[in-house]
Amino acid sequence: MKSSIDCIPCFVRQAADAVRMSTSSDEERKRLMRAVLEWMGDIDLDASPPAAIQMIHRRLRGLLPTDDPYRAAKARQNDFAARLMPSIRRRISESFDPLTMAVRYAITGNIIDLGAKNGIEFGDIYSALQSAPIQPIFGDMTAFKKAVTEAQNILYLADNAGEIFFDRLLIEHLTGTRVTLAMRGMPVINDATREDALAAGLEEIVEIIDNGSDAPGTILEDCSPEFQRCFEAADLIIAKGQGNFESLSDVSGNIFFLFLTKCPIISARSGYDMGTYVAANWFGRMDIPVERGLQ
Amino acid sequence: MKSSIDCIPCFVRQAADAVRMSTSSDEERKRLMRAVLEWMGDIDLDASPPAAIQMIHRRLRGLLPTDDPYRAAKARQNDFAARLMPSIRRRISESFDPLTMAVRYAITGNIIDLGAKNGIEFGDIYSALQSAPIQPIFGDMTAFKKAVTEAQNILYLADNAGEIFFDRLLIEHLTGTRVTLAMRGMPVINDATREDALAAGLEEIVEIIDNGSDAPGTILEDCSPEFQRCFEAADLIIAKGQGNFESLSDVSGNIFFLFLTKCPIISARSGYDMGTYVAANWFGRMDIPVERGLQ
Numbered sequence: 381m382k383s384s385i386d387c388i389p390c391f392v393r394q395a396a397d398a399v400r401m402s403t404s405s406d407e408e409r410k411r412l413m414r415a416v417l418e419w420m421g422d423i424d425l426d427a428s429p430p431a432a433i434q435m436i437h438r439r440l441r442g443l444l445p446t447d448d449p450y451r452a453a454k455a456r457q458n459d460f461a462a463r464l465m466p467s468i469r470r471r472i473s474e475s476f477d478p479l480t481m482a483v484r485y486a487i488t489g490n491i492i493d494l495g496a497k498n499g500i501e502f503g504d505i506y507s508a509l510q511s512a513p514i515q516p517i518f519g520d521m522t523a524f525k526k527a528v529t530e531a532q533n534i535l536y537l538a539d540n541a542g543e544i545f546f547d548r549l550l551i552e553h554l555t556g557t558r559v560t561l562a563m564r565g566m567p568v569i570n571d572a573t574r575e576d577a578l579a580a581g582l583e584e585i586v587e588i589i590d591n592g593s594d595a596p597g598t599i600l601e602d603c604s605p606e607f608q609r610c611f612e613a614a615d616l617i618i619a620k621g622q623g624n625f626e627s628l629s630d631v632s633g634n635i636f637f638l639f640l641t642k643c644p645i646i647s648a649r650s651g652y653d654m655g656t657y658v659a660a661n662w663f664g665r666m667d668i669p670v671e672r673g674l675q
Numbered sequence: 676m677k678s679s680i681d682c683i684p685c686f687v688r689q690a691a692d693a694v695r696m697s698t699s700s701d702e703e704r705k706r707l708m709r710a711v712l713e714w715m716g717d718i719d720l721d722a723s724p725p726a727a728i729q730m731i732h733r734r735l736r737g738l739l740p741t742d743d744p745y746r747a748a749k750a751r752q753n754d755f756a757a758r759l760m761p762s763i764r765r766r767i768s769e770s771f772d773p774l775t776m777a778v779r780y781a782i783t784g785n786i787i788d789l790g791a792k793n794g795i796e797f798g799d800i801y802s803a804l805q806s807a808p809i810q811p812i813f814g815d816m817t818a819f820k821k822a823v824t825e826a827q828n829i830l831y832l833a834d835n836a837g838e839i840f841f842d843r844l845l846i847e848h849l850t851g852t853r854v855t856l857a858m859r860g861m862p863v864i865n866d867a868t869r870e871d872a873l874a875a876g877l878e879e880i881v882e883i884i885d886n887g888s889d890a891p892g893t894i895l896e897d898c899s900p901e902f903q904r905c906f907e908a909a910d911l912i913i914a915k916g917q918g919n920f921e922s923l924s925d926v927s928g929n930i931f932f933l934f935l936t937k938c939p940i941i942s943a944r945s946g947y948d949m950g951t952y953v954a955a956n957w958f959g960r961m962d963i964p965v966e967r968g969l970q
Contacts, residue, residue: 385695385708386793389688396680413680414716421712425705498681 381626383425383432384645390496391429391436392420394569397498398440401449412443430597430627433495437568438594448567450494450541457492457542457570458579460502464509465545471513472549479528480521481513482550487640487657488512489546490539490621494570495596496642500542518652519660524636527616527661534559535614536586537598537628539621539639544572545580547620552585560610561586565603566594571623597627622646629662636661676921678720678727679940685791686724686731687715689864692793693735696744707738725892725922728790732863733889743862745789745836752787752837752865753874755797759804760840766808767844774823775816776808777845782935782952783807784841785834785916789865790891791937813947814955819931822911822956829854830909831881832893832923834916834934839867840875842915847880854881855905860898861889866918892922917941924957931956 399412419439423432441447468485475481491508492500528534534557538544551559561582564571577588592604598619600608611617617635619628625637625646641647641656652658694707714734718727736742763780770776786803787795823829829852833839846854856877859866872883887899893914895903906912912930914923920932920941936942936951947953 385691385704386688388691388708388712389684392687393681393684396683399680409680410720413683413720414718417683417712417716417718420715421709423709423712425708 381428381629381649383423383427383429385425386645387425387429387432388420388423390643391423391433392417393498394433394495395420395436395440397494398437398444398449398569401453402444402446415443416440428597428599428626430595430623431599431602434568434593434595434599434602437596450567450570453494454541454570454572454576457500457540458545458576460505461489461492461542461545462580465549468509468546469549469552472553475513479525479553480517482553483517483521483524483638483659484512484515484657486543486546486550486620487517487638487659488515489543490638490640491642492540492542492570493621493642494540495623515657517657517659519637519658521659523661524659527634527636528554528557531557531616533557533614534616534618535610536561537591537617537619537624538563538572538577539623541570541572541576541579543620544576544582548580548582548585550618551582559586560614561588562598562607562610563588563590564594564596565590565592568594568596571596595623595627597623599627600631625650625662634661676723676924676944678718678722678724680720681940682720682724682727683715683718685938686718686728687712688793689728689790690715690731690735692789693732693739693744693864696748697739697741710738711735723892723894723921725890725918726894726897729863729888729890729894729897732891745862745865748789749836749865749867749871750874752795752835753840753871755800756784756787756837756840757875760844763804763841764844764847767848770808774820774848775812777848778812778816778819778933778954779807779810779952781838781841781845781915782812782933782954783810784838785933785935786937787837787865788835788916788937790835790918810952812952812954814932814953816954818956819954822929822931823849823852826852826911828852828909829911829913830905831856832886832912832914832919833858833867833872834918836865836867836871836874838915839871839877843875843877843880845913846877855909856881856883857893857902857905858883858885859889859891860885860887863889863891866891890918890922892918894922895926920945920957929956 395416399409472478472481488508563574563577574590591607593602619635619637621639625639638659641652641654647654690711694704767773767776783803858869858872869885886902888897914930914932916934920934933954936947936949942949
């Protein structure tokens with residue numbers, strides 16, 4: 381999907397976040413933001429949001445004293461998520477339909493997204509966890525469950541740090557199937573890289589690859605040949621988060637998107653209200669009114 | 676107060692709002708936003724947010740096909756507020772302490788601010804109205820009431836369209852005193868101008884002036900000599916909203932700021948949590964920890 385002019389404030393906010401986390405000098409922050417704004421006018425709004433953000437953060441990395449301003453934030457998110465896991469894992473295993481419950485929690489984890497918001501209050505996460513077990517999932521959970529049962533070779537596209545722990549809980553329920561987990565190739569915003577997958581101990585249960593790209597999404601032509609081969613070979617792709625939706629919603633393939641609608645643009649584009657839990661297969665649906673169904 | 680780099684995303688969002696409301700052509704919107712971003716790097720962040728926004732919207736008006744993109748939004752906000760008035764007026768007059776209750780509603784009206792957010796859902800206004808009667812007012816309501824009782828000549832600095840109807844309810848309780856109501860001199864964002872004061876029928880109860888400025892705040896040196904004389908002559912100034920706080924918090928004088936804290940920067944600067952109802956006299960308090968008192 382293309383970017384909208386309403387994505388620009390978010391792009392600028394992400395840049396301000398990166399600048400703020402990279403230096404504590406007020407003068408330096410202002411100088412950096414002036415530089416960012418100067419070349420912000422060149423953004424190609426016909427590109428998807430992850431492609432636009434990729435360009436912005438590539439240029440930012442050239443200016444900032446660190447190549448990963450979000451490192452400390454990601455570590456905090458991982459630590460926090462790790463502490464939540466034992467009780468959530470028990471809740472899932474004790475539920476009537478563990479796979480659906482694991483999907484609910486995997487989508488809940490999608491709240492940990494510094495692309496959509498510049499801070500995640502732990503209180504917000506707790507409150508999302510409270511409502512998680514009773515959240516309706518919109519889209520087509522029946523088709524998702526069938527796809528999971530039939531799949532021989534699942535490619536799981538991760539999204540953010542912290543969230544990756546929640547993804548693990550879902551992956552633990554994708555049993556009897558080969559699962560490959562793909563991480564971002566390089567740090568960008570708080571997107572999860574191989575380091576975060578290792579923090580969640582995922583190397584114990586799946587094969588981990590990275591996509592070779594520094595976009596906060598999955599821009600196929602920008603990904604490594606190895607990743608592209610995995611993408612082609614998979615008979616089911618599970619794509620987590622808005623960034624993967626934004627970059628893959630026009631791509632053909634058996635792709636299920638799992639995400640929480642966190643911005644008005646994604647809400648309008650997907651046809652789901654803000655704050656909706658979505659598990660949907662998208663290809664070919666973009667130009668028709670999106671059916672809304674309570675699962 | 677100076678602007679922060681964290682104000683910039685909001686400046687860009689306000690510009691995107693103005694562009695969106697001025698043209699429905701996607702191509703034109705993108706062209707305009709590219710132009711905005713190109714000169715956005717020149718913003719003087721040592722200026723207060725209203726001064727920075729003033730510069731941005733002056734330049735925007737040169738590009739847009741209308742000099743008041745928010746006209747329709749302001750008319751909707753006025754219509755909506757007008758319908759709420761009878762029941763709120765009754766609620767205030769029946770309360771134990773009508774002046775304090777009128778302050779609560781005047782601050783509640785401050786939610787109608789397209790500077791702080793790009794859309795006000797009517798549901799949000801209703802929900803704010805539900806909690807309004809029991810909202811604690813932080814700052815110093817005792818001092819405010821004393822100041823109102825003692826004042827001979829009050830200058831009331833209005834803030835936004837829609838909100839001006841809520842201001843009227845408070846002004847109706849500033850009895851036995853000469854009250855002058857100052858509006859913005861020209862349209863900027865959804866700030867209230869003389870037209871909005873007339874929509875609320877305020878010419879029946881007070882003298883209305885305008886400040887001669889197109890800033891979404893009160894930048895004294897930018898205001899007309901007539902306004903400056905009124906400002907000097909007043910023995911109490913009631914300044915509504917964040918924009919007036921941002922531009923007057925360092926100015927000496929018997930100024931009471933009434934506002935709702937709607938952004939993290941104002942929250943940090945004022946020392947009050949987000950969503951706090953504030954009625955406070957500020958001068959000389961900025962460098963010391965702000966006392967928090969429940970009234």
